[in-house]
Amino acid sequence: EPSLTTPPLQAQEIDLTLAFQVNSTLRDPDIIQLGAAFPAMELLPLAQLNRLMGKILRENPGLAHSYGTPNGCEELRSELARRMLDAGCSVPPDQIVVTNGANEAIFLTLKALTQPGDTVAVESPTYFTMLEVMKALHIKALTLPTHPSEGISLPHLEGALQTGDVKACLLVSNFSNPLGSCMDDWKKKRLMELLNQYDVPLIEDDVYGELYFEGTRPKAIKAFDTENRVLYCSSVSKTLSPGMRTGWCAGGRYHPKISKMKSVISFATSMALQLTVAAFLSNGGYDRHLRQLRRAYQAQMSRMQQAIYDYFPAETCVTRPRGAHVLWVEMPTGFDTLRLYREALEHRIDIAPGVMFSASGKCYSNCFRLNTAILWSDAVDQAMRTLGHLAKKQLAELLLRDSHF
Amino acid sequence: EPSLTTPPLQAQEIDLTLAFQVNSTLRDPDIIQLGAAFPAMELLPLAQLNRLMGKILRENPGLAHSYGTPNGCEELRSELARRMLDAGCSVPPDQIVVTNGANEAIFLTLKALTQPGDTVAVESPTYFTMLEVMKALHIKALTLPTHPSEGISLPHLEGALQTGDVKACLLVSNFSNPLGSCMDDWKKKRLMELLNQYDVPLIEDDVYGELYFEGTRPKAIKAFDTENRVLYCSSVSKTLSPGMRTGWCAGGRYHPKISKMKSVISFATSMALQLTVAAFLSNGGYDRHLRQLRRAYQAQMSRMQQAIYDYFPAETCVTRPRGAHVLWVEMPTGFDTLRLYREALEHRIDIAPGVMFSASGKCYSNCFRLNTAILWSDAVDQAMRTLGHLAKKQLAELLLRDSHF
Numbered sequence: 133e134p135s136l137t138t139p140p141l142q143a144q145e146i147d148l149t150l151a152f153q154v155n156s157t158l159r160d161p162d163i164i165q166l167g168a169a170f171p172a173m174e175l176l177p178l179a180q181l182n183r184l185m186g187k188i189l190r191e192n193p194g195l196a197h198s199y200g201t202p203n204g205c206e207e208l209r210s211e212l213a214r215r216m217l218d219a220g221c222s223v224p225p226d227q228i229v230v231t232n233g234a235n236e237a238i239f240l241t242l243k244a245l246t247q248p249g250d251t252v253a254v255e256s257p258t259y260f261t262m263l264e265v266m267k268a269l270h271i272k273a274l275t276l277p278t279h280p281s282e283g284i285s286l287p288h289l290e291g292a293l294q295t296g297d298v299k300a301c302l303l304v305s306n307f308s309n310p311l312g313s314c315m316d317d318w319k320k321k322r323l324m325e326l327l328n329q330y331d332v333p334l335i336e337d338d339v340y341g342e343l344y345f346e347g348t349r350p351k352a353i354k355a356f357d358t359e360n361r362v363l364y365c366s367s368v369s370k371t372l373s374p375g376m377r378t379g380w381c382a383g384g385r386y387h388p389k390i391s392k393m394k395s396v397i398s399f400a401t402s403m404a405l406q407l408t409v410a411a412f413l414s415n416g417g418y419d420r421h422l423r424q425l426r427r428a429y430q431a432q433m434s435r436m437q438q439a440i441y442d443y444f445p446a447e448t449c450v451t452r453p454r455g456a457h458v459l460w461v462e463m464p465t466g467f468d469t470l471r472l473y474r475e476a477l478e479h480r481i482d483i484a485p486g487v488m489f490s491a492s493g494k495c496y497s498n499c500f501r502l503n504t505a506i507l508w509s510d511a512v513d514q515a516m517r518t519l520g521h522l523a524k525k526q527l528a529e530l531l532l533r534d535s536h537f
Numbered sequence: 538e539p540s541l542t543t544p545p546l547q548a549q550e551i552d553l554t555l556a557f558q559v560n561s562t563l564r565d566p567d568i569i570q571l572g573a574a575f576p577a578m579e580l581l582p583l584a585q586l587n588r589l590m591g592k593i594l595r596e597n598p599g600l601a602h603s604y605g606t607p608n609g610c611e612e613l614r615s616e617l618a619r620r621m622l623d624a625g626c627s628v629p630p631d632q633i634v635v636t637n638g639a640n641e642a643i644f645l646t647l648k649a650l651t652q653p654g655d656t657v658a659v660e661s662p663t664y665f666t667m668l669e670v671m672k673a674l675h676i677k678a679l680t681l682p683t684h685p686s687e688g689i690s691l692p693h694l695e696g697a698l699q700t701g702d703v704k705a706c707l708l709v710s711n712f713s714n715p716l717g718s719c720m721d722d723w724k725k726k727r728l729m730e731l732l733n734q735y736d737v738p739l740i741e742d743d744v745y746g747e748l749y750f751e752g753t754r755p756k757a758i759k760a761f762d763t764e765n766r767v768l769y770c771s772s773v774s775k776t777l778s779p780g781m782r783t784g785w786c787a788g789g790r791y792h793p794k795i796s797k798m799k800s801v802i803s804f805a806t807s808m809a810l811q812l813t814v815a816a817f818l819s820n821g822g823y824d825r826h827l828r829q830l831r832r833a834y835q836a837q838m839s840r841m842q843q844a845i846y847d848y849f850p851a852e853t854c855v856t857r858p859r860g861a862h863v864l865w866v867e868m869p870t871g872f873d874t875l876r877l878y879r880e881a882l883e884h885r886i887d888i889a890p891g892v893m894f895s896a897s898g899k900c901y902s903n904c905f906r907l908n909t910a911i912l913w914s915d916a917v918d919q920a921m922r923t924l925g926h927l928a929k930k931q932l933a934e935l936l937l938r939d940s941h942f
Contacts, residue, residue, distance in 0.1 A: 173599050181602070182594040185809075189587040194578050197586070197780035232637055232803040239802050243673075248653065261804070268648075268801040375602035375808040396673040397644050398637040398803065399666070403780040404590075405807055 134449045134462040136285065137311075139256035139275035139495055143297065146267040147493035148260065164515045165506060167482035169309055169458050171370050172505040175428050177412070177421050181373055184415075185408040196404040202395035204230025204380070208406045211413035212380050219341055220355025221364060223382040229394050230380050230401045234339050237365035237381040239265050240397065241335045242302070244389040245363075246271050250299040253292050255284045257460070257489030257496050259309040262302060262337075273491035274298060280451045280460060283308065283315040286322060293330035300333045306350045307340040310460045310489050310501040312453025314350055324356040331361075333386065338366045339379075340456035342422055345430040350455075360384035368409055370456075371422060377401070378409045429457050433504040439513065443520025445527045457505035463523065466530050467498040475522045481515045539854045539867040541690065542716075544661035544680035544900055548702065551672040552898035553665065569920045570911060572887035574714055574863050576775050577910040580833050582817070582826050586778055589820075590813040601809040607800035609635025609785070613811045616818035617785050624746055625760025626769060628787040634799050635785050635806045639744050639772035642786040644670050645802065646740045646768040647707070649794040651676050655704040658697050660689045662865070662894030662901050664714040667707060667742075678896035679703060685856040685865060688713065688720040691727060698735035705738050711755045712745040715865045715894050715906040717858025719755055729761040736766075738791065743771045744784075745861035747827055750835040755860075765789035773814055775861075776827060782806070783814045834862050838909040844918065848925025850932045862910035868928065871935050872903040880927050886920045 189196050203209070209225035216223050231237040238261075246252065248270035254262065256275035266273055274292050277285040284303065292298050306314050315323070327334055336353045344350055354362040363386055367379030378401065383390035394400075412418060436459060440450050449462040463469065469485040476483055484503075486496025506512060594601050608614070614630035621628050636642040643666075651657065653675035659667065661680035671678055679697050682690040689708065697703050711719050720728070732739055741758045749755055759767040768791055772784030783806065788795035799805075817823060841864060845855050854867040868874065874890040881888055889908075891901025911917060 170604065173602065176602065178598040178602050182591075182598055185594065186587075186591045189590060193583040193587055197578065197581065197583050197778040199575065199774075199779040232806075235804040236802060261801075264801045268798060369604075373602040374604040377803070377805070377807045393673060396666075396669045397641060398782070399640040400782070401637075402782040402807060402810055405810070 133452055134280050134460065136277050136279045137256055138277055139490070140492060141288065143251040143272040143274040144492055146263050146273055146491050148263055148267055149493055163477070163480045163482045164511060165482050166502045166515065167484040169501070169503050170505065171374065171457070172428070172507055174507055175425055176373055177417065178373065180417065181376070181408060181412055184411040185404065188407045188411060189404060196407055198403055200400040200403040200406070202229070202400050203391055204228070204401055205403060205406045205410065207414075208410035211410050215413065216352070216364070216382065218349050219338065220351035221382070223364070227384070227387045228380050228382050229387070229390050230378065230406055231394065232377045232379065232398060232401055233369055234337060234365050234367035234379040235261060236398070237367070237379045238262060238302070238335065238337060240390050240393050241363040241365060241381060241383065241386070242266065242269055242271065242300070244386055244393050245300045245333055245335070251297050253289060253298045253301045254491070255303055255308060255311070255313070256491065257310050257486065257499070258491060259304060260488045263491055275491050278311055278313060280311045280313055283313040283319065286319065286326065289323070290326055293326060293332060298332055300335060301327065302335040302337070303353070304337045304339070305341065305353045306338055307343060307453055307456035309340070309456070310458050310484070312451045312456060312458060312460065314454060317351055320351065320353045321356045323353060324358070327361060328359050334362045336362050336364050338364060339370050341366070342371055343426055343429060343457070344455040345426060346454060354382070357384065363390070371425065372409065372412060376405045376409055378405055429505065432508060433457065433459065435508050436502060436504040436516070439516035440520070443517050445524050447527065448523070457503060459502045459504055461500050461502060463498045464527065464530070465498055466534070467527060469498060469500040471526060472500065472519070472522055476519055479515070479518050481518060483519065538857055539685050539865065541682050541684045542661055543682055544895070545897060546693065548656040548677040548679040549897055551668050551678055551896050553668055553672055554898055568882070568885045568887045569916060570887050571907045571920065572889040574906070574908050575910060576779065576862070577833070577912055579912055580830055581778055582822065583778065585822060586781070586813060586817055589816040590809065593812045593816060594809060601812055603808055605805040605808040605811070607634070607805050608796055609633070609806055610808060610811045610815065612819070613815035616815050620818065621757070621769070621787065623754050624743065625756035626787070628769070632789070632792045633785050633787050634792070634795050635783065635811055636799065637782045637784065637803060637806055638774055639742060639770050639784040640666060641803070642770035642772070642784045643667060643707070643740065643742060645795050645798050646770060646786060646788065646791070647671065647674055647676060647705070649791055649798050650705045650738055650740070656702050658694060658703045658706045659896070660708055660713055660716070660718070661896065662715050662891065662904070663896060664709060665893045668896055680896050683716055683718060685716045685718055688718040688724065691724065691731065694728070695731055698731060698737060703737055705740060706732065707740040707742070708758070709742045709744070710746065710758045711743055712748060712858055712861035714745070714861070715863050715889070717856045717861060717863060717865065719859060722756055725756065725758045726761045728758060729763070732766060733764050738766045738768060740768045740770060743769060744775050746771070747776055748831060748834060748862070749860040750831060751859060759787070762789065768795070776830065777814065777817060781810045781814055783810055834910065837913060838862065838864065840913050841907060841909040841921070844921035845925070848922050850929050852932065853928070862908060864907045864909055866905050866907060868903045869932065869935070870903055871939070872932060874903060874905040877905065877924070877927055877931060881924055884920075884923050886923060888924065
């Protein structure tokens with residue numbers, strides 16, 4: 133397993149030049165997509181969602197095609213509040229805003245909390261879409277050292293909060309992307325104490341929280357929020373359907389701002405989609421579906437880890453997440469995963485090089501992310517074998533070059 | 538018909554305090570909604586849309602539930618480009634970004650073109666959602682005198698452009714909301730010449746362009762755009778379904794910025810909804826549907842105008858739009874339409890008082906907007922009778938008071 137990361141500790145402008153170049157290959161269907169963190173469509177309950185949507189459209193076309201209200205429809209907000217109880221959060225439905233995916237929720241919360249030039253503290257490596265949103269809003273990133281199983285370093289966070297410059301924190305609380313870290317309850321509680329002490333809000337992205345492999349659902353950080361300062365964001369994109377574009381935000385004391393901003397940005401989320409998700413959540417099949425999905429993802433990830441042990445150089449470090457579907461692979465210092473990315477593309481294989489997850493666009497050049505949600509097949513096995521071969525070749529060259537000095 | 542408006546000519550911070558208070562009553566189902574500019578759901582092809590969506594979900598669930606790409610699906614962009622030819626615009630499909638309604642398109646374009654503190658020139662009165670978006674982005678509004686049939690005053694626009702402070706123009710080109718104005722081709726051409734001369738981009742909102750009553754579809758201003766500086770925005774919310782939340786932006790030279798911003802804000806628009814709209818647009822029923830909708834709206838509007846002549850004081854001025862479904866009613870100076878709004882609400886009738894359409898929140902206090910898309914009924918007739926009665930009562934008081942001085 134990789135150790136604690138060591139990102140730059142000063143707030144910095146975000147540079148995503150490389151990330152945007154790389155991102156453009158993430159959707160080519162002829163390429164084996166180990167780069168994108170897309171869910172396995174084959175494992176999602178699409179037929180059932182379609183039946184429910186058909187029923188809703190037939191039975192209440194007027195409602196399904198209406199504008200709806202900016203906060204979203206009551207049926208869905210009630211179901212979402214019920215699901216949040218599993219994460220230890222008791223939130224009244226009227227404090228929830230339904231959004232176009234978690235992406236819009238993150239945009240809304242950052243827009244509501246910050247002005248251009250403000251600094252937001254994030255884990256590092258960071259999910260690159262969050263960096264994109266921050267860049268678009270002219271927010272500086274303060275990147276915190278993060279451990280692949282335990283999450284961000286609280287001493288570093290406290291140091292940052294002491295400067296008084298941090299306007300908000302933005303964290304993926306459970307099975308963060310790309311590291312897969314998940315803080316334990318004690319740490320979540322301590323984190324909230326710190327945020328209370330320094331009077332700083334937290335944007336919590338919990339899109340992976342339901343995809344735990346063992347035990348029970350990890351609690352949200354919001355479960356320990358005694359002062360209503362956590363803006364909890366999530367979506368059903370990873371568990372039901374990315375294309376439904378249904379996310380939400382429970383904004384705590386910032387709810388009125390979020391609600392107003394939602395009405396400004398996109399007025400409302402599609403009622404047909406909202407009513408469909410509400411129907412799926414209420415009819416009881418969601419828990420059964422999640423059990424199957426978790427089992428499948430756990431098996432997939434373990435298979436992918438085995439392939440790394442089998443095919444990659446012995447020096448390779450890989451994370452051991454306890455949920456979700458991404459792996460973070462760390463090669464020795466000096467290894468260039470952008471080169472690996474380019475060479476892999478020639479073999480029609482896509483990976484996500486580490487620099488995409490770096491605020492400066494410069495860190496983690498020896499790391500990359502793999503999506504394990506892709507169903508295992510001979511083609512995937514062969515792709516992993518090819519990646520391992522390319523990694524071994526580059527590492528051998530690197531060792532040879534270093535031995536010349 | 539009211540004459541040219543006389544808004545303040547200096548750029549100003551936007552104050553929507555009253556608009557937000559008023560807006561909250563716009564969705565109560567127990568109230569006769571003459572305030573909101575919602576389309577008549579009874580006249581929309583909902584059953585056909587539902588059948589198409591069912592077919593798409595059944596036949597290609599994987600695609601319909603996928604993330605899609607930020608720009609939107611090719612099928613829809615091709616159909617939208619085809620429809621834009623009717624407005625005189627030749628735009629390649631790959632220069633179009635699909636959005637969550639025209640609302641998101643307006644947000645994206647304003648966000649892409651401006652920085653906080655910038656000034657944007659708008660018609661006045663202005664559709665209040667646009668004022669909300671501008672306020673959220675900390676944009677100042679420069680309000681242009683506007684004529685109810687001929688649109689904004691070009692001499693005033695030129696004066697504003699000469700100051701060099703105007704970063705962009707934002708106009709509803711055809712049957713603007715609330716005035717219903719529609720510039721003729723000559724004026725659209727002259728407007729483009731001015732914008733070219735002063736190197737200023739135009740955000741054109743054309744959501745009502747297909748709802749003309751007579752003759753042929755009015756051209757978009759973009760039809761006269763020789764330098765690709767118009768960002769054309771529209772949606773199917775007024776013609777097919779508000780709940781599909783499907784709009785688009787053809788951003789001209791600003792397309793790359795819009796495309797990137799869309800991916801940042803909400804990643805992508807729902808594929809199921811996009812594919813459904815694409816299927817409806819391609820199967821040929823859209824033109825027939827539009828013909829019926831136009832006829833119905835024309836009849837509705839004329840009935841509502843008749844009710845104003847029949848029930849309101851003789852001093853009442855009302856617009857004579859040649860398309861869409863809103864009327865702007867102007868009472869004598871000193872009349873208070875916020876009072877009329879409050880009194881009407883006690884009778885369960887909603888209107889949109891003029892101050893909502895004023896950037897300062899202070900102009901047009903003697904005006905209000907009526908939605909004519911609501912199907913005519915005895916209840917609507919009675920509501921108009923009540924409104925007229927309340928207006929007569931207030932006007933009589935006003936005249937009595939004035940005669941005492």
